[in-house]
Amino acid sequence: MPEIGTVRIRIPSRIRRGDVVRVRCLVIHPMEIVQRDKAGKPIEKNYHFINKVIMTYNAREVLQAETTQSMSENPFFSFAFKATEAGMLKITFLDTHGGKYEGTAEIKFS
Amino acid sequence: MRALGCLGVSAVLGAPGTALGQGNLGALQPEEKVDATLQRLFGSRPIKDGSGMIRLDMPLIAENGAVVPITIEVQSPMTPANYVRSVYIISDKNRRPMNAKFSLSPEIGAAVIGTNLRLGETTDVRAVVELNDGTLLMAKQEVKVTVGGCGG
Structure with missing residues:
Protein backbone atom coordinates (compact mmCIF):
# COMPACT_ATOMS: atom_id res chain seq x y z
CA MET A 1 0.00 0.00 0.00
CA PRO A 2 1.64 3.27 -1.05
CA GLU A 3 1.76 5.87 1.66
CA ILE A 4 -0.50 8.89 1.92
CA GLY A 5 0.36 11.61 -0.50
CA THR A 6 1.76 9.50 -3.30
CA VAL A 7 0.77 11.34 -6.45
CA ARG A 8 0.62 9.74 -9.85
CA ILE A 9 0.22 11.81 -12.98
CA ARG A 10 -0.28 10.46 -16.46
CA ILE A 11 -0.17 12.37 -19.68
CA PRO A 12 -0.26 11.00 -23.20
CA SER A 13 3.14 9.78 -24.37
CA ARG A 14 3.06 11.76 -27.58
CA ILE A 15 2.00 15.39 -27.49
CA ARG A 16 2.14 17.85 -30.34
CA ARG A 17 2.36 21.57 -29.79
CA GLY A 18 -1.10 23.07 -29.53
CA ASP A 19 -2.88 19.82 -28.67
CA VAL A 20 -5.52 19.85 -26.00
CA VAL A 21 -4.61 16.79 -24.00
CA ARG A 22 -5.98 14.97 -21.01
CA VAL A 23 -3.98 14.73 -17.82
CA ARG A 24 -5.03 12.14 -15.27
CA CYS A 25 -3.89 12.17 -11.69
CA LEU A 26 -4.40 10.14 -8.59
CA VAL A 27 -3.35 10.79 -5.02
CA ILE A 28 -3.27 8.24 -2.24
CA HIS A 29 -5.35 9.74 0.55
CA PRO A 30 -7.95 8.44 3.02
CA MET A 31 -10.41 11.34 2.47
CA GLU A 32 -11.87 10.76 5.93
CA ILE A 33 -15.64 10.99 6.17
CA VAL A 34 -17.57 12.57 9.01
CA GLN A 35 -18.01 10.22 11.93
CA ARG A 36 -21.04 10.27 14.14
CA ASP A 37 -21.64 9.34 17.74
CA LYS A 38 -24.47 7.06 18.78
CA ALA A 39 -26.94 9.93 18.79
CA GLY A 40 -26.02 10.60 15.18
CA LYS A 41 -24.32 13.86 15.99
CA PRO A 42 -21.19 14.59 13.94
CA ILE A 43 -18.02 14.29 15.99
CA GLU A 44 -15.95 17.43 16.17
CA LYS A 45 -12.42 16.71 15.01
CA ASN A 46 -10.06 17.75 12.33
CA TYR A 47 -11.10 15.48 9.50
CA HIS A 48 -8.29 14.58 7.20
CA PHE A 49 -9.17 15.13 3.58
CA ILE A 50 -7.94 17.02 0.56
CA ASN A 51 -9.65 20.36 0.24
CA LYS A 52 -7.67 21.97 -2.52
CA VAL A 53 -6.16 20.94 -5.82
CA ILE A 54 -4.08 23.34 -7.89
CA MET A 55 -2.72 22.71 -11.35
CA THR A 56 0.06 24.91 -12.68
CA TYR A 57 1.66 24.93 -16.10
CA ASN A 58 5.13 26.46 -16.10
CA ALA A 59 4.27 28.09 -12.77
CA ARG A 60 1.09 29.71 -14.09
CA GLU A 61 -2.00 28.55 -12.28
CA VAL A 62 -4.44 27.15 -14.81
CA LEU A 63 -6.92 25.29 -12.65
CA GLN A 64 -7.96 25.18 -9.04
CA ALA A 65 -10.45 22.94 -7.30
CA GLU A 66 -12.08 22.97 -3.90
CA THR A 67 -12.85 19.43 -2.93
CA THR A 68 -14.79 17.87 -0.09
CA GLN A 69 -15.25 14.52 1.53
CA SER A 70 -17.68 13.65 -1.24
CA MET A 71 -14.68 12.72 -3.35
CA SER A 72 -13.82 9.06 -3.13
CA GLU A 73 -10.90 7.67 -1.21
CA ASN A 74 -7.64 7.98 -3.17
CA PRO A 75 -9.24 10.64 -5.31
CA PHE A 76 -8.79 10.66 -9.03
CA PHE A 77 -9.06 13.65 -11.30
CA SER A 78 -8.75 14.19 -14.99
CA PHE A 79 -8.36 17.60 -16.49
CA ALA A 80 -7.69 18.99 -19.92
CA PHE A 81 -4.89 21.35 -20.73
CA LYS A 82 -3.56 22.95 -23.85
CA ALA A 83 0.07 22.14 -24.55
CA THR A 84 1.35 25.43 -25.87
CA GLU A 85 4.92 25.22 -24.66
CA ALA A 86 7.38 22.69 -23.36
CA GLY A 87 7.78 22.69 -19.64
CA MET A 88 6.41 21.39 -16.40
CA LEU A 89 2.85 20.59 -15.47
CA LYS A 90 2.47 20.43 -11.73
CA ILE A 91 -0.50 19.32 -9.67
CA THR A 92 -0.54 20.14 -5.96
CA PHE A 93 -2.92 18.66 -3.42
CA LEU A 94 -3.47 20.36 -0.08
CA ASP A 95 -5.22 18.66 2.83
CA THR A 96 -6.85 19.79 6.05
CA HIS A 97 -3.90 18.63 8.17
CA GLY A 98 -1.48 20.91 6.35
CA GLY A 99 -0.22 18.21 4.04
CA LYS A 100 1.03 19.24 0.63
CA TYR A 101 1.52 16.65 -2.06
CA GLU A 102 2.85 17.38 -5.49
CA GLY A 103 3.26 15.56 -8.73
CA THR A 104 4.81 16.80 -11.93
CA ALA A 105 4.82 15.78 -15.55
CA GLU A 106 7.21 17.06 -18.13
CA ILE A 107 5.66 18.32 -21.33
CA LYS A 108 7.82 17.53 -24.34
CA PHE A 109 6.90 17.72 -27.97
CA SER A 110 7.64 14.87 -30.27
CA MET B 1 -19.22 -0.41 13.25
CA ARG B 2 -17.64 -1.23 16.59
CA ALA B 3 -14.60 0.84 15.70
CA LEU B 4 -16.83 3.78 14.92
CA GLY B 5 -18.54 3.40 18.30
CA CYS B 6 -15.19 3.50 20.11
CA LEU B 7 -14.16 6.59 18.27
CA GLY B 8 -17.45 8.16 19.23
CA VAL B 9 -16.85 7.54 22.94
CA SER B 10 -13.31 8.85 22.91
CA ALA B 11 -14.35 11.94 21.07
CA VAL B 12 -17.10 12.65 23.59
CA LEU B 13 -14.60 12.25 26.43
CA GLY B 14 -12.19 14.53 24.68
CA ALA B 15 -14.78 17.10 23.79
CA PRO B 16 -14.81 19.35 26.88
CA GLY B 17 -11.09 19.92 26.76
CA THR B 18 -10.96 20.40 23.03
CA ALA B 19 -10.74 24.03 22.13
CA LEU B 20 -12.96 25.28 19.38
CA GLY B 21 -10.98 25.37 16.21
CA GLN B 22 -9.41 22.01 16.94
CA GLY B 23 -11.99 20.41 14.75
CA ASN B 24 -13.00 21.53 11.35
CA LEU B 25 -16.66 20.54 11.28
CA GLY B 26 -17.53 24.18 10.79
CA ALA B 27 -15.17 24.38 7.86
CA LEU B 28 -16.88 21.51 6.07
CA GLN B 29 -19.67 22.10 3.66
CA PRO B 30 -22.86 22.50 5.69
CA GLU B 31 -25.40 19.75 6.05
CA GLU B 32 -28.39 21.03 4.21
CA LYS B 33 -31.02 20.34 1.60
CA VAL B 34 -29.99 20.85 -1.98
CA ASP B 35 -32.29 23.86 -2.37
CA ALA B 36 -30.43 25.59 0.43
CA THR B 37 -27.12 24.76 -1.26
CA LEU B 38 -28.23 26.28 -4.54
CA GLN B 39 -29.57 29.33 -2.73
CA ARG B 40 -26.31 29.72 -0.77
CA LEU B 41 -24.04 29.36 -3.79
CA PHE B 42 -26.02 31.15 -6.44
CA GLY B 43 -28.56 33.27 -4.56
CA SER B 44 -31.52 34.14 -6.72
CA ARG B 45 -29.56 34.14 -9.97
CA PRO B 46 -31.41 32.21 -12.66
CA ILE B 47 -29.98 28.82 -13.57
CA LYS B 48 -30.68 27.91 -17.16
CA ASP B 49 -31.04 24.45 -18.59
CA GLY B 50 -27.64 23.55 -19.94
CA SER B 51 -28.32 19.99 -21.02
CA GLY B 52 -27.52 20.90 -24.62
CA MET B 53 -24.12 22.25 -23.71
CA ILE B 54 -23.06 20.10 -20.79
CA ARG B 55 -22.38 16.42 -21.23
CA LEU B 56 -22.54 14.41 -18.04
CA ASP B 57 -20.98 11.01 -18.25
CA MET B 58 -21.72 8.82 -15.28
CA PRO B 59 -23.23 5.41 -14.65
CA LEU B 60 -27.00 5.03 -14.40
CA ILE B 61 -26.50 2.43 -11.70
CA ALA B 62 -23.58 2.54 -9.30
CA GLU B 63 -23.13 -0.66 -7.33
CA ASN B 64 -20.70 0.98 -4.96
CA GLY B 65 -21.48 4.52 -3.92
CA ALA B 66 -17.95 4.98 -2.59
CA VAL B 67 -16.50 5.34 -6.06
CA VAL B 68 -18.77 6.74 -8.75
CA PRO B 69 -16.92 8.04 -11.80
CA ILE B 70 -18.20 11.24 -13.33
CA THR B 71 -17.01 13.21 -16.32
CA ILE B 72 -18.32 16.65 -17.12
CA GLU B 73 -17.68 18.08 -20.52
CA VAL B 74 -18.84 21.58 -21.39
CA GLN B 75 -18.88 22.76 -24.97
CA SER B 76 -16.99 26.01 -24.82
CA PRO B 77 -14.33 27.58 -27.01
CA MET B 78 -12.31 28.35 -23.85
CA THR B 79 -10.96 31.60 -25.22
CA PRO B 80 -10.32 34.57 -22.92
CA ALA B 81 -13.53 36.13 -24.24
CA ASN B 82 -15.73 33.11 -23.75
CA TYR B 83 -14.86 30.41 -21.28
CA VAL B 84 -16.17 28.33 -18.43
CA ARG B 85 -15.19 29.99 -15.17
CA SER B 86 -16.33 27.35 -12.73
CA VAL B 87 -17.94 23.97 -12.51
CA TYR B 88 -19.79 22.81 -9.40
CA ILE B 89 -20.68 19.22 -8.67
CA ILE B 90 -23.74 18.93 -6.45
CA SER B 91 -25.36 15.68 -5.30
CA ASP B 92 -28.91 16.27 -4.15
CA LYS B 93 -29.23 13.57 -1.51
CA ASN B 94 -25.78 13.68 -0.01
CA ARG B 95 -25.88 15.15 3.47
CA ARG B 96 -23.52 17.86 2.28
CA PRO B 97 -24.70 18.34 -1.28
CA MET B 98 -21.90 20.63 -2.40
CA ASN B 99 -19.21 18.21 -3.56
CA ALA B 100 -16.60 20.14 -5.46
CA LYS B 101 -15.95 23.37 -7.21
CA PHE B 102 -13.48 23.64 -10.08
CA SER B 103 -12.21 27.04 -11.16
CA LEU B 104 -10.94 26.97 -14.70
CA SER B 105 -8.93 29.33 -16.82
CA PRO B 106 -9.00 29.63 -20.62
CA GLU B 107 -5.50 28.19 -20.77
CA VAL B 145 -26.80 3.67 -5.81
CA THR B 146 -26.93 0.09 -4.57
CA VAL B 147 -24.59 0.45 -1.57
CA GLY B 148 -24.12 3.92 -0.12
CA GLY B 149 -20.62 5.28 -0.04
CA CYS B 150 -20.56 7.84 2.74
CA GLY B 151 -21.45 8.04 6.35
CA GLY B 152 -20.93 11.75 6.53
Missing part, protein backbone atom coordinates in the same frame (compact mmCIF):
# COMPACT_ATOMS: atom_id res chain seq x y z
CA ILE B 108 -6.68 24.66 -20.25
CA GLY B 109 -8.17 24.62 -23.73
CA ALA B 110 -11.19 22.44 -22.99
CA ALA B 111 -13.67 22.31 -20.14
CA VAL B 112 -13.44 18.64 -19.30
CA ILE B 113 -13.31 17.39 -15.74
CA GLY B 114 -13.37 13.87 -14.47
CA THR B 115 -13.34 12.61 -10.91
CA ASN B 116 -14.78 9.97 -8.60
CA LEU B 117 -17.64 10.85 -6.26
CA ARG B 118 -19.01 9.36 -3.10
CA LEU B 119 -22.77 9.08 -3.13
CA GLY B 120 -24.76 8.17 -0.04
CA GLU B 121 -27.86 6.95 -1.82
CA THR B 122 -29.71 7.10 -5.11
CA THR B 123 -29.61 10.74 -6.08
CA ASP B 124 -29.63 13.32 -8.80
CA VAL B 125 -26.16 14.64 -9.51
CA ARG B 126 -26.03 18.14 -10.90
CA ALA B 127 -23.30 19.95 -12.72
CA VAL B 128 -23.71 23.69 -12.47
CA VAL B 129 -21.52 25.64 -14.84
CA GLU B 130 -20.73 29.32 -14.56
CA LEU B 131 -19.54 31.04 -17.71
CA ASN B 132 -17.24 34.05 -17.63
CA ASP B 133 -20.17 36.38 -18.28
CA GLY B 134 -21.93 35.05 -15.19
CA THR B 135 -24.47 32.84 -16.92
CA LEU B 136 -25.35 29.73 -14.93
CA LEU B 137 -26.17 26.50 -16.69
CA MET B 138 -27.15 23.18 -15.20
CA ALA B 139 -27.42 19.58 -16.25
CA LYS B 140 -28.36 16.67 -14.06
CA GLN B 141 -28.63 12.94 -14.07
CA GLU B 142 -29.93 10.41 -11.62
CA VAL B 143 -27.62 7.70 -10.37
CA LYS B 144 -29.05 4.65 -8.67
Whole structure:
Protein backbone atom coordinates (compact mmCIF):
# COMPACT_ATOMS: atom_id res chain seq x y z
CA MET A 1 0.00 0.00 0.00
CA PRO A 2 1.64 3.27 -1.05
CA GLU A 3 1.76 5.87 1.66
CA ILE A 4 -0.50 8.89 1.92
CA GLY A 5 0.36 11.61 -0.50
CA THR A 6 1.76 9.50 -3.30
CA VAL A 7 0.77 11.34 -6.45
CA ARG A 8 0.62 9.74 -9.85
CA ILE A 9 0.22 11.81 -12.98
CA ARG A 10 -0.28 10.46 -16.46
CA ILE A 11 -0.17 12.37 -19.68
CA PRO A 12 -0.26 11.00 -23.20
CA SER A 13 3.14 9.78 -24.37
CA ARG A 14 3.06 11.76 -27.58
CA ILE A 15 2.00 15.39 -27.49
CA ARG A 16 2.14 17.85 -30.34
CA ARG A 17 2.36 21.57 -29.79
CA GLY A 18 -1.10 23.07 -29.53
CA ASP A 19 -2.88 19.82 -28.67
CA VAL A 20 -5.52 19.85 -26.00
CA VAL A 21 -4.61 16.79 -24.00
CA ARG A 22 -5.98 14.97 -21.01
CA VAL A 23 -3.98 14.73 -17.82
CA ARG A 24 -5.03 12.14 -15.27
CA CYS A 25 -3.89 12.17 -11.69
CA LEU A 26 -4.40 10.14 -8.59
CA VAL A 27 -3.35 10.79 -5.02
CA ILE A 28 -3.27 8.24 -2.24
CA HIS A 29 -5.35 9.74 0.55
CA PRO A 30 -7.95 8.44 3.02
CA MET A 31 -10.41 11.34 2.47
CA GLU A 32 -11.87 10.76 5.93
CA ILE A 33 -15.64 10.99 6.17
CA VAL A 34 -17.57 12.57 9.01
CA GLN A 35 -18.01 10.22 11.93
CA ARG A 36 -21.04 10.27 14.14
CA ASP A 37 -21.64 9.34 17.74
CA LYS A 38 -24.47 7.06 18.78
CA ALA A 39 -26.94 9.93 18.79
CA GLY A 40 -26.02 10.60 15.18
CA LYS A 41 -24.32 13.86 15.99
CA PRO A 42 -21.19 14.59 13.94
CA ILE A 43 -18.02 14.29 15.99
CA GLU A 44 -15.95 17.43 16.17
CA LYS A 45 -12.42 16.71 15.01
CA ASN A 46 -10.06 17.75 12.33
CA TYR A 47 -11.10 15.48 9.50
CA HIS A 48 -8.29 14.58 7.20
CA PHE A 49 -9.17 15.13 3.58
CA ILE A 50 -7.94 17.02 0.56
CA ASN A 51 -9.65 20.36 0.24
CA LYS A 52 -7.67 21.97 -2.52
CA VAL A 53 -6.16 20.94 -5.82
CA ILE A 54 -4.08 23.34 -7.89
CA MET A 55 -2.72 22.71 -11.35
CA THR A 56 0.06 24.91 -12.68
CA TYR A 57 1.66 24.93 -16.10
CA ASN A 58 5.13 26.46 -16.10
CA ALA A 59 4.27 28.09 -12.77
CA ARG A 60 1.09 29.71 -14.09
CA GLU A 61 -2.00 28.55 -12.28
CA VAL A 62 -4.44 27.15 -14.81
CA LEU A 63 -6.92 25.29 -12.65
CA GLN A 64 -7.96 25.18 -9.04
CA ALA A 65 -10.45 22.94 -7.30
CA GLU A 66 -12.08 22.97 -3.90
CA THR A 67 -12.85 19.43 -2.93
CA THR A 68 -14.79 17.87 -0.09
CA GLN A 69 -15.25 14.52 1.53
CA SER A 70 -17.68 13.65 -1.24
CA MET A 71 -14.68 12.72 -3.35
CA SER A 72 -13.82 9.06 -3.13
CA GLU A 73 -10.90 7.67 -1.21
CA ASN A 74 -7.64 7.98 -3.17
CA PRO A 75 -9.24 10.64 -5.31
CA PHE A 76 -8.79 10.66 -9.03
CA PHE A 77 -9.06 13.65 -11.30
CA SER A 78 -8.75 14.19 -14.99
CA PHE A 79 -8.36 17.60 -16.49
CA ALA A 80 -7.69 18.99 -19.92
CA PHE A 81 -4.89 21.35 -20.73
CA LYS A 82 -3.56 22.95 -23.85
CA ALA A 83 0.07 22.14 -24.55
CA THR A 84 1.35 25.43 -25.87
CA GLU A 85 4.92 25.22 -24.66
CA ALA A 86 7.38 22.69 -23.36
CA GLY A 87 7.78 22.69 -19.64
CA MET A 88 6.41 21.39 -16.40
CA LEU A 89 2.85 20.59 -15.47
CA LYS A 90 2.47 20.43 -11.73
CA ILE A 91 -0.50 19.32 -9.67
CA THR A 92 -0.54 20.14 -5.96
CA PHE A 93 -2.92 18.66 -3.42
CA LEU A 94 -3.47 20.36 -0.08
CA ASP A 95 -5.22 18.66 2.83
CA THR A 96 -6.85 19.79 6.05
CA HIS A 97 -3.90 18.63 8.17
CA GLY A 98 -1.48 20.91 6.35
CA GLY A 99 -0.22 18.21 4.04
CA LYS A 100 1.03 19.24 0.63
CA TYR A 101 1.52 16.65 -2.06
CA GLU A 102 2.85 17.38 -5.49
CA GLY A 103 3.26 15.56 -8.73
CA THR A 104 4.81 16.80 -11.93
CA ALA A 105 4.82 15.78 -15.55
CA GLU A 106 7.21 17.06 -18.13
CA ILE A 107 5.66 18.32 -21.33
CA LYS A 108 7.82 17.53 -24.34
CA PHE A 109 6.90 17.72 -27.97
CA SER A 110 7.64 14.87 -30.27
CA MET B 1 -19.22 -0.41 13.25
CA ARG B 2 -17.64 -1.23 16.59
CA ALA B 3 -14.60 0.84 15.70
CA LEU B 4 -16.83 3.78 14.92
CA GLY B 5 -18.54 3.40 18.30
CA CYS B 6 -15.19 3.50 20.11
CA LEU B 7 -14.16 6.59 18.27
CA GLY B 8 -17.45 8.16 19.23
CA VAL B 9 -16.85 7.54 22.94
CA SER B 10 -13.31 8.85 22.91
CA ALA B 11 -14.35 11.94 21.07
CA VAL B 12 -17.10 12.65 23.59
CA LEU B 13 -14.60 12.25 26.43
CA GLY B 14 -12.19 14.53 24.68
CA ALA B 15 -14.78 17.10 23.79
CA PRO B 16 -14.81 19.35 26.88
CA GLY B 17 -11.09 19.92 26.76
CA THR B 18 -10.96 20.40 23.03
CA ALA B 19 -10.74 24.03 22.13
CA LEU B 20 -12.96 25.28 19.38
CA GLY B 21 -10.98 25.37 16.21
CA GLN B 22 -9.41 22.01 16.94
CA GLY B 23 -11.99 20.41 14.75
CA ASN B 24 -13.00 21.53 11.35
CA LEU B 25 -16.66 20.54 11.28
CA GLY B 26 -17.53 24.18 10.79
CA ALA B 27 -15.17 24.38 7.86
CA LEU B 28 -16.88 21.51 6.07
CA GLN B 29 -19.67 22.10 3.66
CA PRO B 30 -22.86 22.50 5.69
CA GLU B 31 -25.40 19.75 6.05
CA GLU B 32 -28.39 21.03 4.21
CA LYS B 33 -31.02 20.34 1.60
CA VAL B 34 -29.99 20.85 -1.98
CA ASP B 35 -32.29 23.86 -2.37
CA ALA B 36 -30.43 25.59 0.43
CA THR B 37 -27.12 24.76 -1.26
CA LEU B 38 -28.23 26.28 -4.54
CA GLN B 39 -29.57 29.33 -2.73
CA ARG B 40 -26.31 29.72 -0.77
CA LEU B 41 -24.04 29.36 -3.79
CA PHE B 42 -26.02 31.15 -6.44
CA GLY B 43 -28.56 33.27 -4.56
CA SER B 44 -31.52 34.14 -6.72
CA ARG B 45 -29.56 34.14 -9.97
CA PRO B 46 -31.41 32.21 -12.66
CA ILE B 47 -29.98 28.82 -13.57
CA LYS B 48 -30.68 27.91 -17.16
CA ASP B 49 -31.04 24.45 -18.59
CA GLY B 50 -27.64 23.55 -19.94
CA SER B 51 -28.32 19.99 -21.02
CA GLY B 52 -27.52 20.90 -24.62
CA MET B 53 -24.12 22.25 -23.71
CA ILE B 54 -23.06 20.10 -20.79
CA ARG B 55 -22.38 16.42 -21.23
CA LEU B 56 -22.54 14.41 -18.04
CA ASP B 57 -20.98 11.01 -18.25
CA MET B 58 -21.72 8.82 -15.28
CA PRO B 59 -23.23 5.41 -14.65
CA LEU B 60 -27.00 5.03 -14.40
CA ILE B 61 -26.50 2.43 -11.70
CA ALA B 62 -23.58 2.54 -9.30
CA GLU B 63 -23.13 -0.66 -7.33
CA ASN B 64 -20.70 0.98 -4.96
CA GLY B 65 -21.48 4.52 -3.92
CA ALA B 66 -17.95 4.98 -2.59
CA VAL B 67 -16.50 5.34 -6.06
CA VAL B 68 -18.77 6.74 -8.75
CA PRO B 69 -16.92 8.04 -11.80
CA ILE B 70 -18.20 11.24 -13.33
CA THR B 71 -17.01 13.21 -16.32
CA ILE B 72 -18.32 16.65 -17.12
CA GLU B 73 -17.68 18.08 -20.52
CA VAL B 74 -18.84 21.58 -21.39
CA GLN B 75 -18.88 22.76 -24.97
CA SER B 76 -16.99 26.01 -24.82
CA PRO B 77 -14.33 27.58 -27.01
CA MET B 78 -12.31 28.35 -23.85
CA THR B 79 -10.96 31.60 -25.22
CA PRO B 80 -10.32 34.57 -22.92
CA ALA B 81 -13.53 36.13 -24.24
CA ASN B 82 -15.73 33.11 -23.75
CA TYR B 83 -14.86 30.41 -21.28
CA VAL B 84 -16.17 28.33 -18.43
CA ARG B 85 -15.19 29.99 -15.17
CA SER B 86 -16.33 27.35 -12.73
CA VAL B 87 -17.94 23.97 -12.51
CA TYR B 88 -19.79 22.81 -9.40
CA ILE B 89 -20.68 19.22 -8.67
CA ILE B 90 -23.74 18.93 -6.45
CA SER B 91 -25.36 15.68 -5.30
CA ASP B 92 -28.91 16.27 -4.15
CA LYS B 93 -29.23 13.57 -1.51
CA ASN B 94 -25.78 13.68 -0.01
CA ARG B 95 -25.88 15.15 3.47
CA ARG B 96 -23.52 17.86 2.28
CA PRO B 97 -24.70 18.34 -1.28
CA MET B 98 -21.90 20.63 -2.40
CA ASN B 99 -19.21 18.21 -3.56
CA ALA B 100 -16.60 20.14 -5.46
CA LYS B 101 -15.95 23.37 -7.21
CA PHE B 102 -13.48 23.64 -10.08
CA SER B 103 -12.21 27.04 -11.16
CA LEU B 104 -10.94 26.97 -14.70
CA SER B 105 -8.93 29.33 -16.82
CA PRO B 106 -9.00 29.63 -20.62
CA GLU B 107 -5.50 28.19 -20.77
CA ILE B 108 -6.68 24.66 -20.25
CA GLY B 109 -8.17 24.62 -23.73
CA ALA B 110 -11.19 22.44 -22.99
CA ALA B 111 -13.67 22.31 -20.14
CA VAL B 112 -13.44 18.64 -19.30
CA ILE B 113 -13.31 17.39 -15.74
CA GLY B 114 -13.37 13.87 -14.47
CA THR B 115 -13.34 12.61 -10.91
CA ASN B 116 -14.78 9.97 -8.60
CA LEU B 117 -17.64 10.85 -6.26
CA ARG B 118 -19.01 9.36 -3.10
CA LEU B 119 -22.77 9.08 -3.13
CA GLY B 120 -24.76 8.17 -0.04
CA GLU B 121 -27.86 6.95 -1.82
CA THR B 122 -29.71 7.10 -5.11
CA THR B 123 -29.61 10.74 -6.08
CA ASP B 124 -29.63 13.32 -8.80
CA VAL B 125 -26.16 14.64 -9.51
CA ARG B 126 -26.03 18.14 -10.90
CA ALA B 127 -23.30 19.95 -12.72
CA VAL B 128 -23.71 23.69 -12.47
CA VAL B 129 -21.52 25.64 -14.84
CA GLU B 130 -20.73 29.32 -14.56
CA LEU B 131 -19.54 31.04 -17.71
CA ASN B 132 -17.24 34.05 -17.63
CA ASP B 133 -20.17 36.38 -18.28
CA GLY B 134 -21.93 35.05 -15.19
CA THR B 135 -24.47 32.84 -16.92
CA LEU B 136 -25.35 29.73 -14.93
CA LEU B 137 -26.17 26.50 -16.69
CA MET B 138 -27.15 23.18 -15.20
CA ALA B 139 -27.42 19.58 -16.25
CA LYS B 140 -28.36 16.67 -14.06
CA GLN B 141 -28.63 12.94 -14.07
CA GLU B 142 -29.93 10.41 -11.62
CA VAL B 143 -27.62 7.70 -10.37
CA LYS B 144 -29.05 4.65 -8.67
CA VAL B 145 -26.80 3.67 -5.81
CA THR B 146 -26.93 0.09 -4.57
CA VAL B 147 -24.59 0.45 -1.57
CA GLY B 148 -24.12 3.92 -0.12
CA GLY B 149 -20.62 5.28 -0.04
CA CYS B 150 -20.56 7.84 2.74
CA GLY B 151 -21.45 8.04 6.35
CA GLY B 152 -20.93 11.75 6.53
